[in-house]
Amino acid sequence: MANEEKLKAQLAAYLEGWKTNDKVHWLELFAEDAKLEDPVGTPAHAGKEAIAAFWDLVHQMPMNFFPEMQRAVVCGNEGMLLFRMVTRPEGGPGIAMDIVDIFTFNDDGLITKLKAYWDSGCSNMIP
Amino acid sequence: MANEEKLKAQLAAYLEGWKTNDKVHWLELFAEDAKLEDPVGTPAHAGKEAIAAFWDLVHQMPMNFFPEMQRAVVCGNEGMLLFRMVTRPEGGPGIAMDIVDIFTFNDDGLITKLKAYWDSGCSNMIP
Numbered sequence: 001m002a003n004e005e006k007l008k009a010q011l012a013a014y015l016e017g018w019k020t021n022d023k024v025h026w027l028e029l030f031a032e033d034a035k036l037e038d039p040v041g042t043p044a045h046a047g048k049e050a051i052a053a054f055w056d057l058v059h060q061m062p063m064n065f066f067p068e069m070q071r072a073v074v075c076g077n078e079g080m081l082l083f084r085m086v087t088r089p090e091g092g093p094g095i096a097m098d099i100v101d102i103f104t105f106n107d108d109g110l111i112t113k114l115k116a117y118w119d120s121g122c123s124n125m126i127p
Numbered sequence: 128m129a130n131e132e133k134l135k136a137q138l139a140a141y142l143e144g145w146k147t148n149d150k151v152h153w154l155e156l157f158a159e160d161a162k163l164e165d166p167v168g169t170p171a172h173a174g175k176e177a178i179a180a181f182w183d184l185v186h187q188m189p190m191n192f193f194p195e196m197q198r199a200v201v202c203g204n205e206g207m208l209l210f211r212m213v214t215r216p217e218g219g220p221g222i223a224m225d226i227v228d229i230f231t232f233n234d235d236g237l238i239t240k241l242k243a244y245w246d247s248g249c250s251n252m253i254p
Contacts, residue, residue: 004246039202040202040203040205041202041203041204041205042203071225071249073227073244073245073246073248073249074246075166075167075168075244075245075246076167076168076169077168078167078168078242078244080227080244082209082227098198100200100207100209100227102229102244115205117200117202117205117207117229118200118202119131119200119201119202121200122198122200
């Protein structure tokens with residue numbers, strides 16, 4: 001299943017972008033008209049420009065991101081990532097957030113929709 | 128957040144229906160026009176009658192279901208369940224399937240959409 005492999009690679013690349021702080025490659029994963037909703041229930045960031053602004057906003061914090069992938073599933077043209085995002089300032093204690101992301105892809109394998117599922121019960125301080 | 132509590136209770140009731148083999152209460156959780164897609168990428172079971180038929184089909188197997196909830200998240204009018212479904216015949220070895228279900232609820236707290244994310248990599252035989 002070539003499509004499944006391709007989409008699994010996209011899911012991995014998505015987390016890799018966070019890990020390596022690589023905005024350019026991360027943004028290339030999205031379609032022009034993509035919508036990002038994080039967390040679900042809040043207004044979506046619609047379009048690549050808005051998604052870039054979301055990245056910039058998050059990266060204004062003096063933090064490093066260490067995503068730990070736990071499961072990647074591809075179903076048709078959708079994907080699911082189960083992962084823990086560890087966020088910490090240089091040398092300091094951090095926050096671990098347990099997240100489920102649901103992706104919709106277009107025929108080119110680009111993300112058209114990303115919905116992040118987490119709430120206040122999903123975060124923990126870590127040393 | 129009364130709504131969040133109500134929807135979390137619906138998520139718990141959904142798994143409880145599987146656990147107690149209670150089709151009536153399980154089916155009451157769905158809106159009349161609900162769609163169930165399991166796994167995502169396959170044709171949806173549209174409408175309560177089709178969802179009841181899905182239940183019947185699954186329960187034709189001489190199996191018991193033991194869902195183990197791992198995380199329940201409510202985001203706006205959507206919900207996420209992370210759980211392991213253990214399926215086994217009377218006294219025999221079983222199958223553990225790791226699943227993420229995404230729910231959409233209407234204003235009455237009834238399920239209008241259920242999408243199950245799992246693939247062939249999510250199952251394991253267990254003694």
